[in-house]
Amino acid sequence: LGLDFYARTADLVAKDCLGKVLVFNDDGVLRKGRIVETEAYLGVQDLASHASKGQTKRTQIMFGSAGFVYVYLIYGIYHMFNIVTDKKDSAHAVLIRAVEPLENIVGKTDGPGKLCKAMNLDMKQNKLSLLDGPVWLEQGSTPERIQTSARIGIDYAKDWKDAPLRFFDARSSFVSPRR
DNA sequence: CGTCAGATTCTCT
């Protein structure tokens, strides 16, 4: 997909990511998964976003151009794969939370930490461009039924914790178990 | 340099 797809606010991109195919050329091995669950993070105003604490070494990639990858490690164990969207400095991002395995997937993919492990995604992909790197999105199939909910695991986000910024295909059996 | 908490997951009970 081209720059136009990513250069919009994260809520729009997150919704449109459903059904798209995430591809990772892992040293010659093409790993593919169809995206069935995402979350949008709306920049510095969004108390659930890392960007709300301002620009730091870790979050600086989010303040850059759309179409770049933001990966971070959480709890010392799990990697979270995000896509930077919207215009420069808006710090919008989309978290990929679950995919349906298509090719060369090892293990389960029904959670943000699990899908990174199954697709072998980690900090090496941080700050890469989806427009010319080894990771990109392809056109996929239309999601059957798009449903919205509050985001997972961000109870600390005060006024933002109930915002309906999680999107998933309600017909997919690969969405994360949490509701 | 020490502390602390985290956009999670697994393993029990």
Added chain:
DNA sequence: GAGAATCTGACGC
């Protein structure tokens, strides 16, 4: 439903 695993960035001293 609770607790542990395990490490990095952010922040305070």
